[in-house]
Amino acid sequence: MTTTPARPRTVQPSDAATTTALKLFTVLSRAQRAIGERTQADLERHGISGTEFGIMEALFHKGPLLLGEVQRKILVSSGGITFLVDKLTERGYVERRMCPSDRRARYAALTRKGESLMKEIFPQHAAAIREAMSGLTPAEQREATVLLRRLGLAAAGEG
Amino acid sequence: MTTTPARPRTVQPSDAATTTALKLFTVLSRAQRAIGERTQADLERHGISGTEFGIMEALFHKGPLLLGEVQRKILVSSGGITFLVDKLTERGYVERRMCPSDRRARYAALTRKGESLMKEIFPQHAAAIREAMSGLTPAEQREATVLLRRLGLAAAGEG
DNA sequence: ACCTATTATCTTAGTAATGAGATATATAAT
DNA sequence: ATTATATATCTCATTACTAAGATAATAGGT
Numbered sequence: 001m002t003t004t005p006a007r008p009r010t011v012q013p014s015d016a017a018t019t020t021a022l023k024l025f026t027v028l029s030r031a032q033r034a035i036g037e038r039t040q041a042d043l044e045r046h047g048i049s050g051t052e053f054g055i056m057e058a059l060f061h062k063g064p065l066l067l068g069e070v071q072r073k074i075l076v077s078s079g080g081i082t083f084l085v086d087k088l089t090e091r092g093y094v095e096r097r098m099c100p101s102d103r104r105a106r107y108a109a110l111t112r113k114g115e116s117l118m119k120e121i122f123p124q125h126a127a128a129i130r131e132a133m134s135g136l137t138p139a140e141q142r143e144a145t146v147l148l149r150r151l152g153l154a155a156a157g158e159g
Numbered sequence: 160m161t162t163t164p165a166r167p168r169t170v171q172p173s174d175a176a177t178t179t180a181l182k183l184f185t186v187l188s189r190a191q192r193a194i195g196e197r198t199q200a201d202l203e204r205h206g207i208s209g210t211e212f213g214i215m216e217a218l219f220h221k222g223p224l225l226l227g228e229v230q231r232k233i234l235v236s237s238g239g240i241t242f243l244v245d246k247l248t249e250r251g252y253v254e255r256r257m258c259p260s261d262r263r264a265r266y267a268a269l270t271r272k273g274e275s276l277m278k279e280i281f282p283q284h285a286a287a288i289r290e291a292m293s294g295l296t297p298a299e300q301r302e303a304t305v306l307l308r309r310l311g312l313a314a315a316g317e318g
Numbered sequence: 319a320c321c322t323a324t325t326a327t328c329t330t331a332g333t334a335a336t337g338a339g340a341t342a343t344a345t346a347a348t
Numbered sequence: 349a350t351t352a353t354a355t356a357t358c359t360c361a362t363t364a365c366t367a368a369g370a371t372a373a374t375a376g377g378t
């Protein structure tokens with residue numbers, strides 16, 4: 001048995017599995033960007049960012065949460081959550097409340113104004129997301145969800 | 160034919176299609192974030208950001224490109240491409256060249272140092288992406304690619 | 319009570335961008 | 349030629365963060 005002599009190559013050609021992964025990487029990035037641009041454009045009409053909406057949505061659906069809980073939910077840094085809650089507080093949508101059992105901790109809670117904003121815009125925004133996703137049928141969306149959940153969990157877990 | 164009388168509702172409950180779309184939105188964001196964190200961590204070892212890698216990869220595979228071409232390819236603002244090419248130039252990986260036919264325009268091109276950096280790290284980074292995607296089999300990755308391409312194109316197109 | 323480690327939030331400085339507008343050049347119409 | 353419009357890049361101010369460290373409070377062990 002003879003081995004093929006190593007022919008020098010400038011750049012190692014990628015194998016098929018790598019090529020497949022690179023394609024997925026590209027379409028994943030582009031899809032996320034395109035969807036993100038559309039959904040953020042929807043929120044811009046109301047003068048809030050996607051991240052701000054994430055905070056208010058969490059408070060809207062779960063009630064008051066400790067800053068740290070919000071932080072873990074929307075995945076920003078500790079400095080970031082302080083900054084974001086400050087901004088929402090200035091605009092009157094959110095307020096801080098003492099935590100009776102832990103004086104280091106603060107709750108973030110929707111004000112009445114924040115609550116009524118969310119009642120108005122959450123359904124609208126959900127519809128905008130549905131619209132942004134309308135390139136796929138609901139059945140295809142469920143397929144994509146299964147695959148992306150598996151992909152995301154594996155990628156996050158092995159960190 | 161009778162129309163159903165409008166029953167007042169505080170918050171319109173989402174229909175099934177909206178719920179499906181919201182789930183996809185969540186897993187899409189999370190998957191992209193998890194994959195992005197892993198691939199950027201790989202590049203950090205070489206001291207470059209994902210965006211910088213994107214520029215160098217484009218130049219590596221296509222040769223010198225006008226700044227505007229690079230900009231459209233990696234999707235940053237016009238100010239952003241100037242800033243990024245400046246930084247890569249400072250570090251000696253990229254240089255600007257005059258465009259003989261249009262004196263407003265500038266090419267960005269890899270220097271010899273940039274070329275050799277890419278020869279070294281491109282295959283490594285491709286392998287890191289393959290690894291980050293390994294939660295799905297190649298066949299599943301191809302499925303996901305088909306769906307995400309359709310999703311992304313539809314979302315970008317209807318902007 | 320005292321020490322240690324941990325946790326929760328806030329502060330500060332720095333970064334990677336964006337967006338609006340400036341400048342220079344090019345192209346097309348008159 | 350002149351004018352208008354479009355294009356390519358750059359400049360500058362601002363935004364939305366992150367990372368590291370400061371401060372303060374809690375919890376557990378001794």
